[in-house]
Amino acid sequence: MNDVEKVKSPCVRQCCLDEQDICLGCSRSLQEILDWTVITEEERRAVLVQAKIRKKQRNQMFRP
Numbered sequence: 339m340n341d342v343e344k345v346k347s348p349c350v351r352q353c354c355l356d357e358q359d360i361c362l363g364c365s366r367s368l369q370e371i372l373d374w375t376v377i378t379e380e381e382r383r384a385v386l387v388q389a390k391i392r393k394k395q396r397n398q399m400f401r402p
Contacts, residue, residue, distance in 0.1 A: 365390070366385060366389045
């Protein structure tokens with residue numbers, strides 16, 4: 339697998355966990371963050387999908 343195919347970390351260096359241990363910066367769970375370096379590329383893609391869903395839900399909750 340070359341570098342183009344590798345899934346990069348979504349970390350935006352704004353790490354702060356909410357009450358459910360979800361990062362406010364990248365929307366990954368604490369466990370997903372801890373596991374990032376040992377999971378497969380396929381698992382990373384699945385994590386990114388879940389993080390995107392969480393981020394969208396959070397944004398909808400806090401819209402006026």
